[in-house]
Amino acid sequence: MPSATLPTIPHYLPAPLTKEPLEYADLTVIDLSWADTFEGRTKLAAQLRDAMLKHGFFYVINHGLSQAQNERIFDIADIPFAAVPDEEKKAYAGNIKATGSYQGYKLRQYWHIGGGVYDQVEHYNINRDVTKKQHPQALRPLIPEIETFAKFNHLQVLHPLLRLFALGMELPEETFVNIHGYDAVGESYVRFMKYYPRSEEEETKTKNVWLKGHTDFGTVSILWSQPVASLQILSPDGKWRHIKHIDNALVVNAGDAMDFLSGGFYKATIHRVIQPPPDQRGYTRLGAFYFTMPNDDVKLVPFTESPVLQRVGVQRRCEDADAPTMEAWRKGRTSAYGQTDLKAKGEGVEEEVINGVIVKHWN
Template sequence: MPGTITSFIPHYAPAAPTNEPLDYADLVIIDIAKAHTAEGRAELALKLREALTTQGFFYTDRIFDVADVPFSLVSNEEKRTYAANIKATGSYLGYKLRQYWHIDAGVHDQVEHYNSKSVYFRIEPIGLYSLVNRDVKKKQHPESLRPLLPEIEAFAKFNHIEILHTLLRLFALGLELPEDTFVNQHNYSAADQSYVRFMKYYPRPEDEEIKTKNIWLKGHTDFGTVTILWSQPVAALQILSPDGRWRWIRHIDNALVVTSGDAMEFLSGGFYKATIHRVVQPPPDQRGFTRLGVFYFATTDDDIKLVPHAESPVLQEHGITRRYDDADAPTMEVWSKSRTSAYGQTELQKRESGVEEEVINGVLVKHYN
């Protein structure tokens, strides 16, 4: 990650990788360094297309040190000052404090996360980033994070421009669309629902594990187009494989785990599947440790209507699966805020299969418990 380290902060020491013989998902590993040439992009596009049409998944110390600051160096009182009004605004910006989401059987979550937007803001029409109001922006963050904002900004931009845009070109090639089709819908300065998330899971009492059958976060899909997860060693993330079995995601040093979300499924007419994933209690040799995560949640520009790219030759051959009529398609902003405000707060309809359902903006959304 580019950028200058500006402040000393404590080092976060994660748990050692598990030695348990877990049933790991067999994921495709994408070497995005190959994406620097047209030949490499063509090769990767085919691998990526295969991964996303089956499972929806494929495969730095400093950023994890930064990620731990909003949890270990901020008091509970100050956290409450910066708590997001999630249900009212449909936005996670700021803190999502523990026990906000209902998991099951009266048990609420033990996960805390801090979500950050760009430090700077855009001046129209020349499109330059202003430093004049940096102090105003800093007041929107806990005091201990303010010296680290330039690093967080650089990290956000690196994820969006260098990683996300590279992947989006492969997504487009997989649909035989012009390379920049999805890139043009993901402008860094206009994707207001995109953000960096630092997320920390805390161990739970045994009685809560029993009540929830060890589920920390029930199976779900993300609302955006792409989620970038920086791999960390505490095993807890699982995906629902095509054979209906939940399988663990293996930790790989310096790797990224990438999932596709609802918005990408909508834009691809159901061709690229939104990844169904959940978080469970870690294996025995990692219990008692906190689990620190670093994410970049990517969305399109706010005003993009989430309609399929019907001009794709691939979709014309394979057919388009629509979750709603094109005329009723929500914008990215509407879908993002609707999913965010409802998650963990609404009454779900339980089915005999164990799947729980709700309808958001006329779209059936499923949760897997």
């Protein structure tokens, strides 16, 4: 990544760390450097399995990128927002509802959050096949670096983690890797995302929630840790707890597709984004992500041959005959998110039905 020949771009300065006494989730730290040996992978698989059963989120360290390379990624991540005029953003906006794809921009005020308030979030999404769409002028010199970043996340982070997920279910190591081909037809993608501060009126109407509690729809979500303390997970005891920032760490969770494929053993993790603590208000929250999904043609049915599932039982979200493909699931979830009228189902829980499967949201 960083070298003398790379394009010169402004350096992004993140918000300072909060000094507020927040309640943080006590997450497991997975040291990916151990994954080079089978013995190391066996130990990591046990750690990952326990982390998934306890919290559904974990950190990854020693993934292979330096702090300087990390900072370069965040410099690049800010370009779609700070260096692209609003009119050009509109020209590259995705037709999300019609296509079921986030590729391109999701502009602000597209998702309904609550109380008649819409989001103040922009994101720019780039398929790992960076040639699928044209990109804004300011991003074009940086596309080779973004492609390298996508490939790194897919092959050097995702695939090693998928081997651990498989070992945790006593399946052959390549079970999940084999359905996450880098060159296969699919939608795993890089997302650069920026949350902007909101008015006090909007905060009041939404009870300070910026993005209501939800699950991701893919297999594994990779968030490059950043300092604005807004991300919370719903802990097993019913409390929302913050995720603490660790320099150059990854924050990883499972989504719906992993829930389907693992027969409910690795549950999709419920998380939300709220207003930052007082000493970080006024700052934007810039994120760099890699959202992963199986190949589009994969039918989302459990790997019932897992000895673990045979012991603990399978929890299906639908009958196997009715299970969607990954393509159908991602398109259905993407088209509906923030656009449909959700039905209240108990205190703080709303529901919708996608491809015949109930999807819950927490507000």
